[in-house]
Amino acid sequence: QEFGEISIKDIDQVAKTSFPLCMRHLFEKVKEDHHLKHGGRMQLGLFLKGVGLKLDDALAFWKAEFAPKVSAERFDKEYAYNIRHNYGREGKRTDYTPYSCQKIISVTPGIGDHHGCPYRHFSEENLRAALVRMGVSSRAVEDVMDKVHNRHYQLACTLTFEAVHGSSCDAGINHPNQYFIDSQRVLQS
Ligand code: SF4
Structure with a gap:
């Protein structure tokens, strides 16, 4: 594993050892509630991008976590765009930076x-x-x-x-x- 890059299979482990409390909390909540409101999706999503989660892994992560509550079809319609947007693949194609x-x-x-x-x-x-x-x-x-x-x-x-x-x-x-x-x-x- 390259430093500064994480794959979806390592994410639970590094969340426990290396996420600051703000991100641990969001990570635990999405696992518990299978949902996060917009502010939480932005804060955690951009952080995960910053730790090196690739776009395809990010889409797979959110889709799997939301799956008990959100159908694949609804996910693709309502959530995938924003995730791609955060990675600069939609809209103005700005590469959004993780929050300080x-x-x-x-x-x-x-x-x-x-x-x-x-x-x-x-x-x-x-x-x-x-x-x-x-x-x-x-x-x-x-x-x-x-x-x-x-x-x-x-x-x-x-x-x-x-x-x-x-x-x-x-x-x-x-x-x-x-x-x-x-x-x-x-x-x-
Ligand atoms: Fe720590 Fe900064 Fe996260 Fe607050 S926002 S928990 S100070 S890393």
């Missing part, structure tokens, strides 16, 4: 939305539970919550990275795809 932390933190998710930054948008209770599920120790959880209370969301994410990887991240987290790359670097070294 700053952009994700600044959105206002509505009811039933799962995009956004968990450090900013989760309730304290849900955030604590999510951190524990990621394997963050209780002491590190308190350090993360301290940053959250001071509205330092990216620093909270950086501390989470350091806690789950047992490795420092001096540059700090400013992009979900940077989190992914740094994580893969630590895990493959």
Whole structure:
């Protein structure tokens, strides 16, 4: 496997080890609900493109995840266009870039939305539970919550990275795809 490219068969594994919390959450939700609203599809879809999921794999991924709720015919009609669009194959053929932390933190998710930054948008209770599920120790959880209370969301994410990887991240987290790359670097070294 080439660095910076993932195939559909590796995606569950790397989601567990190397996705930042914002993307883990969207990934878990699409598996659970077999659906994601537009904001979530954009945030996760562009991130997956950034980690190296090819267009054909992306189409196969979303189609399979949506299958229990969305027929193949409806998928092709309502969703495939947007995915191809994100890959620059439709419309103005712009190659859309994955969202930065700053952009994700600044959105206002509505009811039933799962995009956004968990450090900013989760309730304290849900955030604590999510951190524990990621394997963050209780002491590190308190350090993360301290940053959250001071509205330092990216620093909270950086501390989470350091806690789950047992490795420092001096540059700090400013992009979900940077989190992914740094994580893969630590895990493959
Ligand atoms: Fe995602 Fe950035 Fe928030 Fe971390 S700080 S959860 S990478 S948006």
